[in-house]
Amino acid sequence: MGGKPILRDLNLSIPKAKTHALIGPNGSGKSTLAYTIMGIPKYKITHGKILFNKKDVSLLPPEKRAKLGIAMTFQNPPEVKGVTLSEFMKRISKGTFDYDDPIISRLMQRELNVGFSGGEKKISEIIQVFSLKPKLVIFDEIDSGLDINKLDRVVQLMREELEKTHASALVITHRPEILSKMKPDMTHVMLDGKIVCTSKNWRKVWDTVRRHSYEKCKECKLSIHKS
């Protein structure tokens, strides 16, 4: 990005219908990885490939990746004036959407992200990406800035949608609550643009990080395939 390499020697594979978590300190490259998988133009791949269902998508623009089934929720989605969430959903949706929820119904009539609260943004992001009938959803800090009640609502919606669609998920976070609620099949730790640990036991990973900070991940033996 801007000529500065951010991610290096990175290997990550997410099987179908599995949920992986990616944790790491601020600035470690987690969001960069999300944007790179999504294909946001300013993030360029200099070495390596992104394979999606065995297809090399490394050079595809974001809209093509979206059409193939890659979707991501934005941490800070921008305001788009003059179009309501409902109009936008009708435009992008691959099928019908029907939410029997007064909060969502009210949100639908408002301009996309304009004046949305933190929780409203996250809910709007989730219903948008699932309307695309995705095969992989990247949740970029979907839990940031939410109190525990709002987080519960958001996680419940994520779980329901993931169960319905059997989509794979990459949950990027630095909070333990969402891990305990999502129970990821695999947890990865990212430090300085590298995945330094991959473990099936998110609880142990989290305990290590909590007790010894992320630095410990560099030397600990927890990882099933150390890089």
Next chain:
Amino acid sequence: MKNAKSASYQYINHKIKEIYAQNGITLLPMKEAMKKIPLAKRYAKKGRNEGYFMWVKKQPKFPLSSCVSVSSKNISQHVLNLLVVEKGIHVDMLSLCNALVENLNATHDAKGTIILKEGASATFKSIHRWGKDDKLTTNYRFVLEKDAKLSYYYKSLSPPARMDIKTTVLCYEGAKADMEIVINASGSDVKTTDTLYLNGDNASGTIKSRIVVSNGSEAKVYSQIVGNAAGRGHLDCQGMLLDNESRVTFIPKLIDKNKDVTMTHEASIGKISEEELNYLRSRGLSEDEAIELIVNGFLR
């Protein structure tokens, strides 16, 4: 009743296609009105004998409409319209001016006066749709007597190569006018001059302009509020520039001649944000579709 009209005036090239009005509304071709009706005589202008004279004396049930079109090559229209709305009456007016096909090389030069008498109110929507090689000049004047209310909306989503539109609103005591000008200029030279006069105490109004320029367009937007009496006014100009070949100039002006006037203005010009574009693309819209969505949203 959908599409019902209390008065309708349809004019193509130099011919009237339809002219009718319900009881309580006088609707005549301007040419005829100038001879018969003293009020029309006062506004008569030499060399202008196209257009309508509409006088609303009774509350209409349905909207009023006028549609002036060009369908043949090299037509030159010189229109003079006069609409008078009597005291306390509310009208909804839809005014459409267009070329029915591209490449007609039409000239549409329209002048008009709209008088809203005491306590009268109007929503006046003016929609223009012209071909690239047509020439468009308009000069409309709205006179709002005591406590009259106007909501004026002008929209041109595909302006001709050259257009010059002028709108002047005079607000007397307690009158209120909200003007909104929406233009999407692509390969066009656009000049708009919008002026709001606060001529009576407690008169108030806003001028809101939304202009998008692209493909070598040049837009000059002159908007001003003149405070002659203790009223309130606000100017709000926002532009969006889509490429480096285009240019947009905002000239907002507040002229205060009374110490009890409150006037404010805001103006901003921006571009399409990369962040918004990427966001929409990640939801499956192509770059062009995303730009269109952002532009339409901005002009809405």
